[in-house]
Amino acid sequence: MKRRFVVVLFIALILVVLTAAAYALVYDKSYYDRIAWTWEYYAPASTSYNCLGYATGSYYWEWPWSGYPTRDAVNFYLGSRYGYQVCYPPYQPRIIAYGTYNNAVEHFSRCLNSTTTRAKWGQLEVMTSYSWDPYYPEPYGSTIERYR
Amino acid sequence: MLSLLVLINNAFAIPGQINRNINAIMHDVDRMATEDPSKAMSSNPYTYIEGNANYRNIVNLGSSALPVLVDMIKNSKENGLREYILAIAVEEIAKVDLKGDNFGWSNAKEFVRAWNKHLKSVPDSVNNITSSEQSNEAKVEALVKLGTPAIPFILDRIEQGRIELAPALGTLLKGNNKVDFNADLVENYTEWARMNRTKFDDLRNIVMTVNN
Numbered sequence: 001m002k003r004r005f006v007v008v009l010f011i012a013l014i015l016v017v018l019t020a021a022a023y024a025l026v027y028d029k030s031y032y033d034r035i036a037w038t039w040e041y042y043a044p045a046s047t048s049y050n051c052l053g054y055a056t057g058s059y060y061w062e063w064p065w066s067g068y069p070t071r072d073a074v075n076f077y078l079g080s081r082y083g084y085q086v087c088y089p090p091y092q093p094r095i096i097a098y099g100t101y102n103n104a105v106e107h108f109s110r111c112l113n114s115t116t117t118r119a120k121w122g123q124l125e126v127m128t129s130y131s132w133d134p135y136y137p138e139p140y141g142s143t144i145e146r147y148r
Numbered sequence: 149m150l151s152l153l154v155l156i157n158n159a160f161a162i163p164g165q166i167n168r169n170i171n172a173i174m175h176d177v178d179r180m181a182t183e184d185p186s187k188a189m190s191s192n193p194y195t196y197i198e199g200n201a202n203y204r205n206i207v208n209l210g211s212s213a214l215p216v217l218v219d220m221i222k223n224s225k226e227n228g229l230r231e232y233i234l235a236i237a238v239e240e241i242a243k244v245d246l247k248g249d250n251f252g253w254s255n256a257k258e259f260v261r262a263w264n265k266h267l268k269s270v271p272d273s274v275n276n277i278t279s280s281e282q283s284n285e286a287k288v289e290a291l292v293k294l295g296t297p298a299i300p301f302i303l304d305r306i307e308q309g310r311i312e313l314a315p316a317l318g319t320l321l322k323g324n325n326k327v328d329f330n331a332d333l334v335e336n337y338t339e340w341a342r343m344n345r346t347k348f349d350d351l352r353n354i355v356m357t358v359n360n
Contacts, residue, residue: 027181027182031185035185035189047174047177047228047230049228050191052191060228060255061191061227061228061229061232061255062254063191063192063193063232063254064251064253065247067192068192077254081251106190106192120191121189122188122190122191123178123229124189139189140189
């Protein structure tokens with residue numbers, strides 16, 4: 001009986017360790033708190049794909065520009081490649097583009113519903129945010145354009 | 149015998165050097181997150197190679213590295229940041245911009261297709277440009293856009309007496325580690341082309357392999 005208890009305890013311990021490892025953030029929570037005011041871990045960090053690859057669903061490191069694109073360049077790419085068009089309320093977008101200055105787009109998220117977005121943060125994790133505009137001015141900024 | 153030894157050395161040394169440097173770049177990418185969070189959050193791959201010495205080492209390998217880099221991208225199971233950085237290196241070594249204004253490529257595997265398509269077009273493009281009615285300046289500009297894979301085919305034309313194309317070499321050979329070409333100092337372009345053509349056999353082979 002005692003032996004069985006030890007085995008169960010051991011298995012439980014392993015599960016706890018594995019679960020913790022699976023959900024471990026690359027950096028301290030405070031690091032992510034400086035990026036967005038609402039975020040929740042969704043998937044692990046990876047250099048296999050980036051925010052655009054996650055937003056479009058290609059799951060590649062997708063970047064058709066040689067730097068940060070303008071809003072017009074993004075409109076052209078998402079339109080010609082995927083058929084997305086700029087949209088305005090009341091339509092719910094599928095992709096949201098973010099930027100900080102001069103119309104330069106720096107980040108993309110996938111819009112899940114009227115309150116939720118999900119995005120790959122650079123080389124880091126995929127995060128769920130309970131807002132369409134969850135980011136601080138640096139590094140991602142606010143919504144520049146919405147697409148559906 | 150010497151060229152055979154160089155060939156064998158390149159076959160083994162270049163993949164090793166590329167692997168060491170791209171591994172170091174990816175290590176730098178990890179480290180960047182703690183040193184400069186704004187860069188770590190970037191999806192723009194060019195952010196990760198800015199001022200990176202290991203990336204520069206790959207580019208400095210020159211045209212001998214081109215087929216190795218392209219094979220590495222092609223054979224990789226991934227289509228991520230690592231492969232994208234290798235594709236950027238190919239473009240920089242070859243002095244081409246295959247993205248252009250119409251999204252010639254958006255990920256590393258797409259780059260390989262764009263690269264092969266470009267190589268296939270080089271011989272005909274050089275022919276079409278040199279035989280066109282446009283001004284010499286426009287011809288030179290168009291030849292430069294074809295990048296270093298066009299060098300052996302431009303040399304062919306110069307050897308045939310088309311010395312007005314020599315300024316294209318001035319741009320395409322800038323920083324080349326095999327030859328020192330200064331258009332103002334070369335007295336006889338035709339002779340220079342004849343004397344140096346074999347130094348670009350590797351580029352000719354890269355183009356002809358795709359065209360055969």
